[in-house]
Every structure is written in C-alpha cells, then in structure tokens.
Amino acid sequence: MSKSSIEQQIGLLFADAFTALDMDADLGRITKSQRPELGQFQCNGALPAAKRYRRNPLEIAQDIAEKVQSSELLKSVEVTPPGFINIKLADDFLASSVNQLTDDALVGIETTESPEHIALDFGGPNAAKPLHVGHLRSSIIGESLKRTLRTVGHKVTSDIHLGDWGTQMGMMIEAIKKTNPELPYFDENFKGEYPKKSPLDVTEFMSMYPEASQLCKSDPEEMDKARQATLELQQGRAGYRALWQHIRNLSIEEMKPDFERLGVTFDLWYGEADADPYVSVVVQEAKEKKIAIESEGALVVPYTDDKGKEQAPMILLKSDGAAIYATTDLATIKERVENLKMDRCIYVVDNRQDLHFRQVFNAATQLNYLAKDKLTFAGFGTMNGPDNKPFKTRDGGVLRLTDLIKTATDLAYTRLKETGAQERFDAEEMADIAHKVAIATIKFADLHNDRKANYIFDLEKFSQFEGKTGPYLLYSAVRMKSILRKAEESGLMAGNIMAPTTEEERELMLAMMSINKAVETTIENLQPHHLCDFSYGLSQSFSRFYNACHIMAETDKNKQQSWLGLTKLALKQQERILDMLGIAIPERM
C-alpha cells in the first residue's frame, strides 16, 4: 500500500467533507497545529472557503466538523473562531500508523514517483590548491543532497568537477618553468617520453601557487605568460599536458584523505578538462544557431534576465581563443546530457557564482541541451568570521580543512576524556568516537543553517557539544542503542506499539509520523536543514520520553514491549536521517 502520512489520511476525510458541501476538495488540507494545547493538527480550509463561497467561515467549519466527527480516526474535532478546525487523533489510529512504519524499510519516507538521473556537481576544488574551509559547505551540503536524493529513489552521479583547465594552471606551468627550466616539459623540441614521476611533490606544487598567483596579479606581463601557457595547454602542447597531468594527479591524491575523513565521496573525479572534447562542438553549435556573437574580439552569448534586462554576456571563448570556466561548464552540460544520459543537473556552489550559472543555464537552454527547470543552482552563503567577513585564521590566512578536522577531533577527544570515557573504551574506540563526534559537530553546525544564507563560523562552535549540536543527536541515538542492547541481554523484545498512555509517548509518535514531510521539504528546496530540524526534534521527543518512561524498570510487559518498539523505530529513523546528513553514529559514547 502507499504510505500516506497522517496529514494525507485525515486530509482525505476533510476533502470529502468539503466536497459534500459542494466546495473544493483542496480546502481539506491538514497541517500541524500551531496551538498544541488545542489539537495536534488543524484544518484552515473554512477561512478561504468563506471567501470563495461567500458564507460565514464559522458555519462552514461547524458543518465540516459535524461531517468528520464520527470518523474513528479522530478523537475530537473542535471549531474555534473565526473558523479554525482543531483536530485530535484517536490514539488507536496514531498507534496503528506508527506500527506500519515499523515494517517499512524507509520508516515512513516515500520514494519519488518520477525518478531521474541527476548530476550533482559539488566540491569543485582547484587543482594545485589545498582544501580549506571554503570547500566545507559545498562538500557537506552536496554529500547530504546526494544521499537524500538517492534515498527517495533518484539515480545520482556526483562529480567533484575540479578546477583544472583555467588560468591557474597556466600560472603553475609558468612558475615551474621559472624554477626548473631544465625540465623536458618546456622543451618544444623534446620528442622522448616524459618522466612517469612528477618532478615536484605535492607540497612543492601547492607552495608555489600563492606566489605565482600574486605575481600574475601584480605583473601584467606575467599574467600574459600564464594566459599563453593556458591556451597552449588547452591546445594540446604535449609537455604542458604531461606536466599538468602530474599536478592534477598529485592534487587529487592530496585531497582524497580529507574527503575520506569527512565521509564525502564522488562517483566522478572529472574536471573542467574532461569537458574539453565537447568544447569545439559546443562552440560550433552556438555559432551555427547564432546564439553566440563576436564582441570585443571574444565570442560571447548575450544574456537577458527574466525581467528582460540585459546582463553581462557569457564569454564562450576569450579573444585569444582560450576556453574559460563558462565554456567548460556549458560543455559539461552537453556531455552529461548526451553522453551520460542525465536528466537534470544540480550545482552546489558558492552563491557568488549565481550570475555565472544563470549565464551558462541561459546558453544551455537556448542550445536545447536541457530545459530550464532541469538546471538548478543550489548556491550557498559564505562562511564568515566573527567580523562578518569571509573566514580567516588569526594570522589572516585560510584555514586548511585538515586543520579544522584535527582541531575538532582534538576537542571531541578532550570532551570524551572529561566524561571518564577512557575507563570504558580502549584507545581505538576512543579515537573512533572522537572522530565521529567531530564530524557530527562540523557537519551539523554547517547543515542546520539555511543553505542560502551566509553564516558566522566560529571555531568555538566546535568546542560546543551541548544543545542543538551534532553530538546531541549522536548522544540520543546512542542511548537508544544502549537500551536496545540492554533489553536484548535480558531477553526482552520490541513488540507491538500500543496506544500512548502518556503525553511523551504521544509526542514521540507524532514526531516520527512527520518524517516524510521533512524529507519532502528538503528535496523540494534542496535544503538539508529541514532534515536537521527533524532530527533534532526527534531527539528531543525521545529524550523526554526517555525521562518519563523508564523502559527497563517497567513491570507491565506489553507496555515495555511497546516502548521498546518505539525506541527501535526512533533509532531506525534517526539512523536514516543522519545517514542522509552524512553523519555516522558510534555504538557507544
């Protein structure tokens, strides 16, 4: 059977009631109550109905209430002025609904009716640059969206989409040429095979970049050289390609451990360069269809926004003929659609690239690669320091992702020791717990904020393990595990969930019934913070239940089994949601 939520089931009842009064069925929509003391759910349909049918809203509400009154799904239906209908569920109905989730592998989450193959573009680090906190959001949000979309049945292919084809590569080539001119990569007459081994190690590459970038910024001549090298690289100069390959490979090896520690994975480790074979085709098509025009020596695609205002054009080819990131992004869309057969592209990228993607989407739509609504820019705000400026370390530098993870792990370890954990766990488990707590802290601190908004990133947040934090979620899940473990040791089994006898049970059940709503909203808006809210709410509900209902001490066996059933389901849901957030739960902590 289809899993329909409480709101949907009750909604049907109310829709019928409205239909019976010759009114639109959509008026029967049910929402969670805003006044819990008056009811658990409410129907506000009588208010718009009053306007639509020119009748007194209170009377309509009373008529509706009368019609649904007898339903055995409901305990009570009450009308309050000016026409609110407050609904309390029958406890039996609630319990049986919750029991149904117990048998469901997705614990109440509905799968999509129209599965798509989605390209999820996130991460996006540059080759030759170390990962820093700026890469955190993209990775964490992207990873979460990937898991969430997959959970509901989409096929998702994640692509790290490295920045490896732009001027920064030319800068690197020129910088290496300067320090190591004797290398064969720079000899145009070199005909032999280039060395398999990289001339420099990754640390050396990475230490060169900031200086090279600085030099190009201050010296136009150096910048020209870098641009020229970029063009030659793109045109296939063998020595440059060989050197570029080394930089790319080493960069990937360097960043892999950080992504691994974060639990972030990519199906494709493509980069801008991988779209290169499509660039000439795209340029050709754009010219033929007269979408691209020449302007100031460059080939551009003009862009007029939704309001009909002309915005800056997208540069398809620079005046020297080289491709830039707009070119490769456009070419990548063609590759994804035509070669990889994808239906949709989602980009989890910094908000500041908004215009860039509007331009690219505009071109892609005009070239008929994808419909406009299949190209989504899921931008995120910047991580700022306490001064509301993009986050910097005390000495003004960028904070390396590695260092952030290490700091958070050390703090988690310290906190763990404070609880006397070293007497309970061996060194290996201690390290594992500290790592999981650290990742949960970092991820939850980031994910619980709305993706679009900037947020203040404070290192102190990572020494905070109380309140609305990742560790709180872990802690409550670990307590669930602990009880279930104890029950098992005593030979106690989770059983049928009975109608609630306490408000805490009822609340927990209601919380668990709302899981699908949270997932739906998350997917619709591509905002994982709704999952965070659900997860936190579930933890809170469970904690209250935990405090009020002492499971192991309960003498009524049916009650005890029911409570174990609730605990088991709460854990299953929490595991599902935290999995979608990319947060792993330890066995104990």
Place this chain on the structure above:
RNA sequence: GCAUCCGUAGCUCAGCUGGAUAGAGCAUCUGCCUUCUAAGCAGAGGGUCGUGCGUUCGAGUCGCACCGGAUGCACCA
C-alpha cells in the same frame, strides 16, 4: 547604476504553499543524578520580526519604496 542573497530575543539561527499567543540553541537564573549514559530533563526571564505604505477577514511570510549588510556584474575561478 543594474542584479542576487540576507536583516527575527544579548549572541547564533529556525519559522514548511499567509492563519490563532513568532520558536530553538547559546548565554543568565531556578530545580532534577542510590532508576535505562547529566553531551541529558523540567522551568523562568528575554521580541514594536530593519522602516513605511499596500494587498487580505488575517502578513515574519506576498507586492512596492526606502534603510542597513554581504556579494556579483567581459575575457580569473
């Protein structure tokens, strides 16, 4: 100048397609560990939702105009 995002409690943030008395966490204060993990639970105080108009029976939510902040606007990514 044009465009995008943001402005909600002292601080950091939620508020789902407009609905009743705007919610959390931190911080402050008060209780609760001889009962399943106190990284917890219960409770208190704290707000002209940036400002002003408008639409509506009804606006934190929608529209317009301002104010304030962040960001982006041609050959960087």
